[in-house]
Structure formats: structure tokens, C-alpha cells
Amino acid sequence: MLSGQPFQNVMVINIFIAALWHFISFYLCVFINTSFFDADKKMYRPKKWERGGKFYSDTMKINSWKDLLPQHIGKNGFSKDHLNELSIEYIDEFIMETCRGEWNHTLNCTISILLMIINDLFTGIIFSAMIFIGNIPFAIIQRYNRFRLQRLKRTLLRKAEIKKGNS
Numbered sequence: 001m002l003s004g005q006p007f008q009n010v011m012v013i014n015i016f017i018a019a020l021w022h023f024i025s026f027y028l029c030v031f032i033n034t035s036f037f038d039a040d041k042k043m044y045r046p047k048k049w050e051r052g053g054k055f056y057s058d059t060m061k062i063n064s065w066k067d068l069l070p071q072h073i074g075k076n077g078f079s080k081d082h083l084n085e086l087s088i089e090y091i092d093e094f095i096m097e098t099c100r101g102e103w104n105h106t107l108n109c110t111i112s113i114l115l116m117i118i119n120d121l122f123t124g125i126i127f128s129a130m131i132f133i134g135n136i137p138f139a140i141i142q143r144y145n146r147f148r149l150q151r152l153k154r155t156l157l158r159k160a161e162i163k164k165g166n167s
Helices: 007-031 048-059 088-109 111-118 121-166
Strands: none
Touching: 007 088, 007 111, 007 121, 048 121, 088 111, 088 121, 111 121
């Protein structure tokens, strides 16, 4: 579709399409009901190969690079930089935000399908690679953080049960 077009036109069209899609997916992400981002849904649940997050820490060495990437402070200014409190409600909100972030970055990658269709193979691969490089690390961080938050939540619930049993 875009083959035969001047290189500058191809660049501008691809960048416009990708930017528009990122805006649309962000808009959807912000306005979709939070129940869609339930960590118990199949798409957010741990996969066996992730080994409870150990795949990310041991194989991908995520702790050496995750803090180098910028973060977006999402809806209502919810900062994911650090825990502001240790209540179950706060942890649940944080877990939901990791699902929202993962969904958004994964959805962003789907524009690669269109870019592969409208471009010649080489250009489609280049633009798709840039989209994936700009989104997959963030989706991975969200999954990894969700594993950590879910462990923290289980620990807090266990401590609350022990405390309740001792009362």
C-alpha cells in the first residue's frame, strides 16, 4: 500500500498511525471499567513458565534495568514508583493498575499487524520492532510487579489472620 511512496511520506504516515493507535489505546485504558483489569482474569494470571516471577528476575535480569525506564503516573495520579501504604485496598488498586498497564502496552503492539500489511516487508518489520521495543519491556515490568504485589498481599493477609487468631 505504501510501497512506491517517498521515504518521508512513509515515515510520517507510519508515525501518525502508530501515535494515533497509542492515543486510542491509552484512552480506552483510562475509560474502561476497572473490573476489566481484574488480576484473576485469564490474561493476567501467572503462566507456568513465569515461575512466579522468577523467569523475569533470573532469566531477564529485570531488576538491573526496570528502574531505568520512565513511568507514567496514571489515572488519578496513581504513582507506581513505590508503595505509599500497606493496606490490602491499596495493594489491590496497585495490582489492578499493573493489569491496566500491561493491557495498554500489549494493545499498543497490535498496531504492528496493520503496519505489516500497509508497508513493504522491511519497513513493516522495522516499525513493528520499534513498537515492540517501546512497549514489551513495560508490559513485562507490569507482570513482574504484579507477582511481587500478590506475594506481598498474601503475606499481609496471613499476618492479619495470625493477628486475628491471637486476639
